[in-house]
Amino acid sequence: MAGNPTRIQSSYFVIQISAVTIATIDPMPRREYDQSCSLACALDRIGERWSLLIVRELSLGPLRFSDLVRNVGGAPTDVLTKRLRDLESHGIVRRRELSPPATGVAYELTEVGWGLERPMLELGRWGLHFERVDDVVDLAPTSLANAIRIIAQPPPDARLSIGLRSGGQVYALRIENGWIAASRGEADDPVLTLSGDPADVLVALVAGEAGEQRIEIEGDRGALEELRAMVVLPDRLRQAACALAADAAEPAAA
Numbered sequence: 001m002a003g004n005p006t007r008i009q010s011s012y013f014v015i016q017i018s019a020v021t022i023a024t025i026d027p028m029p030r031r032e033y034d035q036s037c038s039l040a041c042a043l044d045r046i047g048e049r050w051s052l053l054i055v056r057e058l059s060l061g062p063l064r065f066s067d068l069v070r071n072v073g074g075a076p077t078d079v080l081t082k083r084l085r086d087l088e089s090h091g092i093v094r095r096r097e098l099s100p101p102a103t104g105v106a107y108e109l110t111e112v113g114w115g116l117e118r119p120m121l122e123l124g125r126w127g128l129h130f131e132r133v134d135d136v137v138d139l140a141p142t143s144l145a146n147a148i149r150i151i152a153q154p155p156p157d158a159r160l161s162i163g164l165r166s167g168g169q170v171y172a173l174r175i176e177n178g179w180i181a182a183s184r185g186e187a188d189d190p191v192l193t194l195s196g197d198p199a200d201v202l203v204a205l206v207a208g209e210a211g212e213q214r215i216e217i218e219g220d221r222g223a224l225e226e227l228r229a230m231v232v233l234p235d236r237l238r239q240a241a242c243a244l245a246a247d248a249a250e251p252a253a254a
Contacts, residue, residue: 032044045086045087045090046092048086049079050072050075050079050083051083051086052120052123053072054072054080054083054084055087055093055109055113055116055117055120056120057072057142058093058109059114059116059120059146060171060182060183060184061108061185062098062106062107063106063107064104064106065080065081065084065105065107068080068084068107071140071142073140084107091112091113092109092110092112092113093107093109093110093113094107096108121146121149121150124150128150128151128233128234129234133240133244136199136202136240136241137199137244139199140167140198141166141169141197141198144166144169144171144198144201145164145173145182146182147198147202148164148173148180148182148205149173151202151205151206151231151232151233152175152205152230152232153230153232154175154230155178156177156178158176158178158226158230159176160175160223160227161173161187161189161190161191162174162190162192162193163190163192163193163194163218164187164193164194165193165195166195167197167198169184170184170185170186171183171184171185171187172184172186172187172188173187174187175227191219191220191223192220192223192227193217193218194215194216194217195215195216196214196215196216197214197215199244200214200215201215202241203241203244203245203248204217204245205228205231206228206237206238206242207241207244207245208245210242210249211248213248213249214248
């Protein structure tokens, strides 16, 4: 039996319009390597832009979404939301209610997420081969603690509690067993506290006394020298830090 040509044609166009609509509103498929390789498997989960920077910020403790937006730096809020959702689905990040008197929800690393801390710092050390001096000069206060963790490689017998103050931010470093743990907040019984802009604090650690003009140092200078001895940098960055220290000293001498 012959069908109604007008009805068939109409249905065809409905199908075509629906297909176009779905193609327009559906998000692009997630890019994955889809390889039987643990490295590819890891990159499928943390290789998207901003993902590791989220881990970087949460390695210092839980943060609200608004603080993550500010600390990560430059990520559109919709993209950051998507990255957090992906990291949650992979069991790397989770949400939790803040303890009173604070209110609201914060993001934090899971046990699986904390497993990224050491690889993240090692990747940061590798990145020093490509970092520009201008990048260090513009370092944000929120990045100071992790910057020190990247450039300092403590021996197993080192034991230090250090406070950092920069741009209204306060951090604690605890060095023991060849590792530097970092967190937001006051250090417990610090033997040394360093205060100043991030670049100035790093210059002081790398260049020695010549780089101390722009920072405040409280506590045991022996601990400061011990921390300085832990710094490992490519020669070009060490030389650049010494040059910045010399430039800072010239106005003071004049």
